[in-house]
Amino acid sequence: MTERPWLSSYPQGVPADIDVSRYVSLVALMEESFTKYADRVAYNFMGKDVRYDQVDKLSRAFAAYLQGLGLVKGDRVAVMMPNCPQYPIAVAGILRAGLILVNVNPLYTPRELEHQLKDSGSKAIVIMENFGTTLQQCLANTPVKHIVLGAMGDRLGLLKGALVNYVVRNVKKLVPTFSLPGAVRFNDALEKGAGRTLQPAVIGQDDVAVLQYTGGTTGVSKGAVLLHRNVIANVLQSEVWNDPVMQKVPASEQPTSVCALPLYHIFAFTVGMMLSMRIGGKLILIPNPRDLAGVLKELSKHTFHSFPAVNTLFNGLANHPDFATVNWKNLKVSVGGGMAVQGAVAKLWLEKTGCPICEGYGLSETSPSATCNPTTSTEYTGTIGVPLPNTWVKLLDDDGNAAPAGQPGEIAIKGPQVMAGYWQRPDETAKVMTPDGYFKSGDIGTVDERGYFRIVDRKKDMILVSGFNVYPNEIEEVVSQVPGVLECAAVDIADEKTGEAVKLVIVRKTADLAESAVRDFCRAQLTGYKQPKLIEFRDTLPKTPVGKILRRELRDTQ
Numbered sequence: 001m002t003e004r005p006w007l008s009s010y011p012q013g014v015p016a017d018i019d020v021s022r023y024v025s026l027v028a029l030m031e032e033s034f035t036k037y038a039d040r041v042a043y044n045f046m047g048k049d050v051r052y053d054q055v056d057k058l059s060r061a062f063a064a065y066l067q068g069l070g071l072v073k074g075d076r077v078a079v080m081m082p083n084c085p086q087y088p089i090a091v092a093g094i095l096r097a098g099l100i101l102v103n104v105n106p107l108y109t110p111r112e113l114e115h116q117l118k119d120s121g122s123k124a125i126v127i128m129e130n131f132g133t134t135l136q137q138c139l140a141n142t143p144v145k146h147i148v149l150g151a152m153g154d155r156l157g158l159l160k161g162a163l164v165n166y167v168v169r170n171v172k173k174l175v176p177t178f179s180l181p182g183a184v185r186f187n188d189a190l191e192k193g194a195g196r197t198l199q200p201a202v203i204g205q206d207d208v209a210v211l212q213y214t215g216g217t218t219g220v221s222k223g224a225v226l227l228h229r230n231v232i233a234n235v236l237q238s239e240v241w242n243d244p245v246m247q248k249v250p251a252s253e254q255p256t257s258v259c260a261l262p263l264y265h266i267f268a269f270t271v272g273m274m275l276s277m278r279i280g281g282k283l284i285l286i287p288n289p290r291d292l293a294g295v296l297k298e299l300s301k302h303t304f305h306s307f308p309a310v311n312t313l314f315n316g317l318a319n320h321p322d323f324a325t326v327n328w329k330n331l332k333v334s335v336g337g338g339m340a341v342q343g344a345v346a347k348l349w350l351e352k353t354g355c356p357i358c359e360g361y362g363l364s365e366t367s368p369s370a371t372c373n374p375t376t377s378t379e380y381t382g383t384i385g386v387p388l389p390n391t392w393v394k395l396l397d398d399d400g401n402a403a404p405a406g407q408p409g410e411i412a413i414k415g416p417q418v419m420a421g422y423w424q425r426p427d428e429t430a431k432v433m434t435p436d437g438y439f440k441s442g443d444i445g446t447v448d449e450r451g452y453f454r455i456v457d458r459k460k461d462m463i464l465v466s467g468f469n470v471y472p473n474e475i476e477e478v479v480s481q482v483p484g485v486l487e488c489a490a491v492d493i494a495d496e497k498t499g500e501a502v503k504l505v506i507v508r509k510t511a512d513l514a515e516s517a518v519r520d521f522c523r524a525q526l527t528g529y530k531q532p533k534l535i536e537f538r539d540t541l542p543k544t545p546v547g548k549i550l551r552r553e554l555r556d557t558q
Contacts, residue, residue: 005449006451006452008450010386011244011374011376014240014243015240016389017390018236018237018389022236023228025095025232027096033278034052037280038053040052040254042277042282042283043285045083048160052280059090060096061190061193061196062090062092062190063096063097063198064194064198065193066093066094066193067097071099075100076120076211077124077125078144079102079126080105080113080264081150081264082106083268083287084128084285084287085154086150087263087273088263089155091273095203098202100208100210102116102120102122103211103264104264105262106131106262106264107528109525110134110135111138111478113135114141117142117143119213123146124145124148125146130168132149132175132176132180135180148183148184148185148189154187205229205232208420211224213364214363223422224364224365230367230416230418230420231367233415235274235275239278241389242335244374244375244376245333245376246375253305254280255279256281257272257307258302259276260307261309261310261313261338265467266362266367267337268308270368271308271337272308281306284302286298296317296320296323296325299326300325300326300327305331308334310467311338311342311467314336314341314345319348323352334358335358335360335372336358338467338468339464340499341380342499346380356379358373358375359380359381359385365418366418367418367419372384372385383454386451391414391415392413392438393411394409394412395412395445395447396410397410407446409445410442411441411455412434412440412441413438414437443455444456444457461551464499465500465529465530466497466529470529472491474526475490475530476489478521478526479522482513482518484510486509487507488506489504489505491505491551491554502531504536505536506538507541518535
């Protein structure tokens with residue numbers, strides 16, 4: 001496909017291409033906003049506002065603190081935190097010090113955390129105390145030398161902060177006992193850094209900004225290397241894409257976005273935090289999106305215009321009895337990503353809010369947004385939309401050639417938001433990049449004459465649970481270690497709530513193996529969304545003549 005048929009579907013005013021080189025680094029983008037919007041609110045968390053000038057000052061102190069530890073440009077720093085002000089402060093500090101951010105899922109088990117810290121070579125970690133016990137269990141096997149320990153109430157002021165910490169620790173009992181000798185408290189690190197002078201790092205567009213970990217077909221989590229220019233490009237692409245509707249926000253209102261998706265996830269990181277900073281917006285930080293009543297109670301206090309979310313969250317909120325307590329009238333854009341948006345959910349959301357869900361598509365490897373439905377859409381299309389400005393998408397056959405017109409093919413993406421490769425894995429990078437610079441997504445799609453793409457299947461045996469990738473190989477690797485398991489296979493099943501869920505099929509070695517033993521083992525080794533919803537015991541598994549388990553056949557016989 002040499003031309004771009006989708007350009008005719010662009011809303012008026014959205015250009016085919018934009019200048020993605022306007023910032024030399026994410027630091028330059030952030031520092032412009034710190035100055036330009038100094039007195040505006042950057043974040044709201046549990047009723048407390050944090051202004052841009054405060055994020056500027058605190059992140060500068062944090063950057064100086066990190067430099068004081070002896071960390072130098074290019075060193076990796078892991079961040080394992082829920083949505084709270086400490087996250088953006090830490091991220092801005094890490095990047096300002098010239099370091100590389102490693103985003104970590106706070107729900108990881110010790111096994112998963114150990115792999116990521118070792119693979120990234122992280123020398124430091126910023127972690128919420130709630131997950132201290134996880135780190136304690138694997139710390140000795142990692143290169144981590146410095147630990148900065150946060151608490152939920154850190155940035156809420158003396159009284160409220162103490163109260164929140166008391167409730168989190170003693171009432172809700174969300175902080176299991178741990179021992180991390182030498183760990184420095186987040187507020188103490190800020191205080192130490194405030195007494196130092198930050199040595200501004202020389203950072204260019206081609207420097208690495210983020211290692212964003214994503215599963216692989218092997219089940220081994222790999223770090224997608226996102227350069228400063230990759231994330232900047234996607235922020236600017238997302239901005240012009242949202243512009244036709246965000247322009248309708250009254251001048252008297254600060255553009256405000258709901259951040260209920262976890263910030264360590266690339267969708268919330270780029271389209272939530274970084275985009276909000278670029279436009280001088282306010283971000284409402286939701287620490288626990290599973291608490292739907294709590295989310296709605298928080299949103300009832302705010303006027304907001306943008307809501308990026310996954311299908312499960314839109315569905316859960318729209319069906320909640322408290323939905324009407326929130327004023328949805330100011331909502332200009334609802335972006336659905338991470339997993340397929342279901343037609344029934346989109347219909348209900350539009351009925352209840354008057355704002356259609358614009359489904360988009362992307363991956364950690366594309367920073368993440370590659371395609372999206374126009375934000376001016378008035379109805380659900382059932383497609384993943386059209387490629388964003390500066391982005392080319394084509395369909396490939398199994399030999400890597402363009403798929404014949406009208407035929408499905410593997411979605412391949414080219415654009416300034418595409419990663420530089422996988423961290424220290426040239427072999428894996430070579431598997432997904434074409435000679436002409438396209439990234440092969442592993443998703444099978446079709447395209448219509450207007451340039452709208454639709455996903456029809458997956459090349460990889462991946463299970464998508466509430467927008468999170470789950471790789472059967474990883475599940476099987478873990479379950480095969482359970483005493484009494486002869487062999488096993490993990491496949492996807494449809495799930496009303498999460499879109500897909502994990503089904504585990506096991507052949508027993510010993511007849512006394514109980515389902516409860518398997519579940520207990522999985523709970524210790526796998527984070528929540530990877531746990532099997534359904535466990536089935538069989539006498540045999542279907543296999544190819546060479547002994548490869550036929551997952552597809554297991555799927556078809558449900």
